[in-house]
Amino acid sequence: MSEEKDTAAAERSWRTIRQDVTPRAMSARGRRRQQMAWFKGAALVALTGAVAWGVYEMVHTWENDRAAIASAVKSEPVKDIVVITDGVLGNEWAARVLALPRHTTLMALDLAALREKLMAVGQVRVAVLTRNFPDTLRIDLQERTPVARIQVEDGGERNSCSWPRTASSTRA
Numbered sequence: 001m002s003e004e005k006d007t008a009a010a011e012r013s014w015r016t017i018r019q020d021v022t023p024r025a026m027s028a029r030g031r032r033r034q035q036m037a038w039f040k041g042a043a044l045v046a047l048t049g050a051v052a053w054g055v056y057e058m059v060h061t062w063e064n065d066r067a068a069i070a071s072a073v074k075s076e077p078v079k080d081i082v083v084i085t086d087g088v089l090g091n092e093w094a095a096r097v098l099a100l101p102r103h104t105t106l107m108a109l110d111l112a113a114l115r116e117k118l119m120a121v122g123q124v125r126v127a128v129l130t131r132n133f134p135d136t137l138r139i140d141l142q143e144r145t146p147v148a149r150i151q152v153e154d155g156g157e158r159n160s161c162s163w164p165r166t167a168s169s170t171r172a
Contacts, residue, residue: 087143
């Protein structure tokens with residue numbers, strides 16, 4: 001019997017008493033603090049969104065519209081092409097292979113495409129292109145070296161021919 005009284009008393013407490021009175025209204029200072037907390041949270045979300053949008057736009061522009069970036073930067077037309085090499089290819093050869101338009105600015109150059117033009121020549125092993133501001137394109141070349149040279153006499157005229165060293169020719 002005493003157990004029944006204990007469980008009945010546990011079920012009835014001051015918390016289970018129904019109260020018809022509404023809870024006390026928040027003070028003006030409390031409301032102001034809550035509004036400021038909501039405002040700070042909304043400002044943080046807006047700032048984070050703006051930064052994320054800015055990063056997205058920069059990456060998107062960098063990947064898809066490099067001409068817009070080049071036009072935004074004031075740069076001089078290319079005046080000099082400097083070739084630094086460990087072989088025989090020089091400035092005139094590079095100017096002929098690249099065939100740059102006359103008034104092309106340094107920032108308008110697509111270095112990856114120009115590198116591919118240089119790498120298409122069999123003698124070039126490595127090509128690194130660098131913009132040296134304000135108006136110089138620097139090209140660092142590593143050339144393949146010939147492993148054999150043959151002289152051929154053709155109708156009284158002597159011609160020499162050499163083969164560059166490649167990975168397949170050094171395996172023999």
